[in-house]
Amino acid sequence: MLFLNNNVSKAVITLMNVIVVLTPLIGTIFGVMFYYNSKEFTELLLAQPLKRTTIFIGQYIGLATSLSLSLVLGLGIPFLVYGVIESTVIWNFASLLLVGVFLTFIFVSLAFNIALSNDNKIKGFGIAILMWLLLAVIYDGVFLISLMLFNDYPLDKFSLIACMFNPIDLSRILILLKLDISALLGYTGAVFQQFFGTSLGMIVSFLVLTLWIILPVWRIASKAKKKDF
Amino acid sequence: MIKIKKLNKNFGKVEVLKELDLTIIKGGIFTILGPNGSGKTTLIKAILGMVIPNSGDIEIDGKSILKKYEYRNGINYLPQIANFPGNLTVNELIEMIKTLRNKPTKEKELIQLFRISPFMDKKLMNLSGGTKQKVNLILTFMFDSEIIILDEPTSGLDPVSLIQLKKIIQEEKEKGKTILITTHIMSFVEELSDEIVFILDGKIYFKGSVQELKIQTKENNIEHAIAHLLLKENV
Numbered sequence: 001m002l003f004l005n006n007n008v009s010k011a012v013i014t015l016m017n018v019i020v021v022l023t024p025l026i027g028t029i030f031g032v033m034f035y036y037n038s039k040e041f042t043e044l045l046l047a048q049p050l051k052r053t054t055i056f057i058g059q060y061i062g063l064a065t066s067l068s069l070s071l072v073l074g075l076g077i078p079f080l081v082y083g084v085i086e087s088t089v090i091w092n093f094a095s096l097l098l099v100g101v102f103l104t105f106i107f108v109s110l111a112f113n114i115a116l117s118n119d120n121k122i123k124g125f126g127i128a129i130l131m132w133l134l135l136a137v138i139y140d141g142v143f144l145i146s147l148m149l150f151n152d153y154p155l156d157k158f159s160l161i162a163c164m165f166n167p168i169d170l171s172r173i174l175i176l177l178k179l180d181i182s183a184l185l186g187y188t189g190a191v192f193q194q195f196f197g198t199s200l201g202m203i204v205s206f207l208v209l210t211l212w213i214i215l216p217v218w219r220i221a222s223k224a225k226k227k228d229f
Numbered sequence: 230m231i232k233i234k235k236l237n238k239n240f241g242k243v244e245v246l247k248e249l250d251l252t253i254i255k256g257g258i259f260t261i262l263g264p265n266g267s268g269k270t271t272l273i274k275a276i277l278g279m280v281i282p283n284s285g286d287i288e289i290d291g292k293s294i295l296k297k298y299e300y301r302n303g304i305n306y307l308p309q310i311a312n313f314p315g316n317l318t319v320n321e322l323i324e325m326i327k328t329l330r331n332k333p334t335k336e337k338e339l340i341q342l343f344r345i346s347p348f349m350d351k352k353l354m355n356l357s358g359g360t361k362q363k364v365n366l367i368l369t370f371m372f373d374s375e376i377i378i379l380d381e382p383t384s385g386l387d388p389v390s391l392i393q394l395k396k397i398i399q400e401e402k403e404k405g406k407t408i409l410i411t412t413h414i415m416s417f418v419e420e421l422s423d424e425i426v427f428i429l430d431g432k433i434y435f436k437g438s439v440q441e442l443k444i445q446t447k448e449n450n451i452e453h454a455i456a457h458l459l460l461k462e463n464v
Contacts, residue, residue: 040312046279048329049302225296228240229279 012092015075016175019100020168021136024107027067031111032128034063036121043229056112056224060217064108068101075100095178099171102209106167107132109216116223139166156194167212174205230255231276231376231407236285238271238431245271246282247431253409255375258402260418261411262455263428269411270309272428273378276409277306289376302330307369309380309411311361315354319345319364322353326368336371342393343367359385366390370397377401379410383417395421415452427458434458 038059045055079093111128118124143162147155163169177193193201231253238246245268253259261269274280276287278294278301287294294300313322323336340346343363348356356364362385369377382394398421402408412418418425418439425442427435435442435458439451448454 038314041314043279043308043312044314044326045329047277047301047304047306047308048326049299050329051298226281228281229274 012089012096012175013179016096016099016172019071019075019096020103020172020175023071023100023103024136024168025132027064027104027107028111028128028132030067031063031108032115032124034059035112035115036124046229052224053221056116056220057217060109060112060220064105067108068104071100071104072097092175092179096175099175099209102213103167103171106209106212106216109213109220112220113216113223116220116227135166135168139169143169164208167209170205170208170212174202174209177201177205230290232288232291233272233276234286234288236272236275236287237283238268238275238280239283245431246275249285249428249431249433251426251433251436253407255407256402256405257423258398258408258410258421259424259426260422261409261426261428262418264459267428268431269428270380273306273380273409273411276378277301277304302332303375305369305372305374305377307365307377307379307382309384311358311365313353313361313364316352318350318352319356320349322364323368323371327371330372332372332374334371335373336367339367339370342397343390359387359390362386363390366394366397370401375406377406377408379408381412382410383412383414415455419451427455429459 042055042059046052075097110131114128114131115124118127143159147159150158163173231251233249233251236246236249237244249268249272251272261272263269271280275282276289276294278298282295289300289303292300317325327334327336340349343366345360345363345367348360348364353361353364366382369379379398383391386394395417398408398410402423410417410422422439424438425435426433427442435445437445442454442458443449443451446454446457448457
């Protein structure tokens with residue numbers, strides 16, 4: 001890809017499209033699979049003098065960190081070899097990796113939530129995949145259709161709020177704001193930029209992404225405290 | 230001493246434990262008997278904090294254990310089904326559990342006793358059911374704790390290991406430990422237990438020694454005595 005484009009900035013954009021869709025999928029599937037697979041292990045640990053939240057949050061952090069690390073190393077090393085450090089887009093590239101890490105943490109926590117609430121493996125897997133499909137694909141479609149249907153109304157606020165509710169949209173906007181390519185921003189992105197401006201927009205979207213981690217993790221902890229094994 | 234007060238637990242619409250009261254004094258072997266699905270394992274898991282009761286209280290040595298975890302340092306638990314993470318070796322598993330509790334262990338003699346040493350570097354998923362149960366027993370007995378809870382300890386064991394197990398249980402009893410056992414093997418009950426707790430439909434129907442059970446039911450054979458209890462309560 002790098003050799004075809006011969007332009008790191010363009011490569012970052014292409015990669016963004018891959019990362020924004022694929023890291024959530026990988027995080028979701030690994031999260032659900034890991035939880036169900038380590039169930040026996042969890043039961044073994046539960047009989048030991050350990051706090052429940054320690055066990056589950058520990059498992060979550062362990063999995064999310066290793067997935068993030070594989071993303072950062074897997075993408076980082078080839079780009080380092082190519083010489084991204086000397087190029088001007090190093091910060092764009094870094095923000096891409098950062099968003100990838102955020103998405104991994106978000107979707108692993110969502111997957112853990114789903115797995116904790118469903119003892120039936122097949123059901124848990126189904127819901128997890130459906131959640132990914134909804135956020136990655138269907139959400140955008142519904143969003144676009146609703147924008148077209150209600151074209152006559154002022155939709156700025158609605159679309160702003162709507163993209164807050166989808167971490168994938170939010171990450172995409174974040175990267176595009178960073179890259180400063182207004183042509184690719186799309187409707188929501190443009191509204192976002194207009195509303196917040198580039199730097200404030202980035203801070204706000206980062207805060208919302210952090211919230212997207214904190215809330216599910218908090219639910220993991222509270223759910224784990226009440227569950228029977 | 231374990232004191233259970235008015236313990237209730239539902240799984241959905243099914244009431245597993247109903248207003249269960251039980252006091253287990255310190256020292257001795259207590260067998261918990263009851264038909265399948267009577268709530269034995271649920272009761273044990275409630276003591277361990279793995280099942281969270283709907284209402285009621287459990288106290289160990291006068292302190293409520295609900296929502297706490299440190300007390301588990303004083304409990305050795307043998308789960309009913311030996312489910313271990315398959316990708317670990319026996320050695321790694323034992324070392325890992327050892328690091329979780331800062332207590333002296335005696336796993337070496339247990340490994341010798343159950344003749345597990347040839348399997349120490351094998352992965353757990355490659356072990357047979359009986360060998361897994363032996364690993365399970367080693368993990369349970371390697372710590373020196375006041376309370377020992379065994380859920381179906383005999384399943385899958387060969388006769389030699391069964392004799393070893395009985396010996397270990399007797400030894401622990403002589404050290405003044407409180408031992409809770411659930412089992413369906415009546416000869417095991419008759420041989421070991423100081424007191425029988427009979428649970429049916431989440432309630433305690435009988436608590437007393439083997440002798441008392443025989444007198445109350447007017448049966449000489451413990452198997453018949455238990456069957457008598459079951460039939461009488463079902464009519």
